[in-house]
Amino acid sequence: MILIPFFVLFITEVLKVVIQSIRQKKFEPAWFLHSGGMPSGHASFTSSIATIVAYMQGYNSAEFLIAGGFAIIIMYDARGVRATVGKHARTINKLWDKKTLDEYVGHTNWEVAIGCALGISLSTVGIQVFERLF
Numbered sequence: 001m002i003l004i005p006f007f008v009l010f011i012t013e014v015l016k017v018v019i020q021s022i023r024q025k026k027f028e029p030a031w032f033l034h035s036g037g038m039p040s041g042h043a044s045f046t047s048s049i050a051t052i053v054a055y056m057q058g059y060n061s062a063e064f065l066i067a068g069g070f071a072i073i074i075m076y077d078a079r080g081v082r083a084t085v086g087k088h089a090r091t092i093n094k095l096w097d098k099k100t101l102d103e104y105v106g107h108t109n110w111e112v113a114i115g116c117a118l119g120i121s122l123s124t125v126g127i128q129v130f131e132r133l134f
Helices: 004-024 029-033 041-057 062-095 109-133
Strands: none
Touching: 004 029, 004 041, 004 109, 041 062, 041 109, 062 109
């Protein structure tokens, strides 16, 4: 069961590259390693961990409190702090001719929400599959 969050992250990153490829009308393998974009890999991975912990330890456990708190902090950072960094990068790039700063390092609310929903739903399916196999 411990591998489920990594599977969820892989699926999310593949979706992100597919969505970005459709939007840009080209494929760039580097998008697999890029932060930002739809859906949020950070949100899917951390919500998947929290879902697995909730299933294994229960919603009233200290472990779930830690995993859930970790997920909330990561999602808040992806939406708030890193999105602000992207806005600052856009402003600096407008002022500076070289445009070397990455402007897409954060997420929108929608990207985080979809990532979180993917993490929870894919983990729930993963738990069901894992239990049937083992």
